[in-house]
Amino acid sequence: MDKDKTLKEMQNEVDTYISQFKEGYFSPLAMLARMTEELGELAREINHYYGEKPKKSTEKEKTVDDEMGDILFVLICFANSLNIDLEEAHNRVMAKFQIRDKDRWTRINEDEKE
Numbered sequence: 001m002d003k004d005k006t007l008k009e010m011q012n013e014v015d016t017y018i019s020q021f022k023e024g025y026f027s028p029l030a031m032l033a034r035m036t037e038e039l040g041e042l043a044r045e046i047n048h049y050y051g052e053k054p055k056k057s058t059e060k061e062k063t064v065d066d067e068m069g070d071i072l073f074v075l076i077c078f079a080n081s082l083n084i085d086l087e088e089a090h091n092r093v094m095a096k097f098q099i100r101d102k103d104r105w106t107r108i109n110e111d112e113k114e
Contacts, residue, residue, distance in 0.1 A: 007086040014076045025081035035074045042067040 005013070018025055026034065045064050048055045055061075079086050 015080050031078040038070045038074050
């Protein structure tokens with residue numbers, strides 16, 4: 001098993017993989033379509049595992065974590081193609097949530113954690 005990777009390391013790993021092909025990254029519109037497709041596949045698996053729609057006996061076994069991995073790969077490709085540093089984007093979003101939503105939800109008291 002690989003060691004834990006930072007987002008930067010994952011972005012570099014995906015870029016190294018994609019860079020070996022002449023076609024390179026897809027266009028932003030194609031990337032968005034691909035991400036939408038992968039999200040649909042995740043939704044289907046969630047519905048099979050947690051919803052009311054059982055899997056057909058002829059359907060190939062997939063897992064929620066595999067589908068999330070596919071989405072992560074496409075998201076990293078999308079970010080790389082637009083020169084977006086996902087760690088920086090994540091840090092900006094977390095700062096926004098920590099300020100904007102700091103009092104939005106009911107916090108767990110320390111004595112409730114036990």
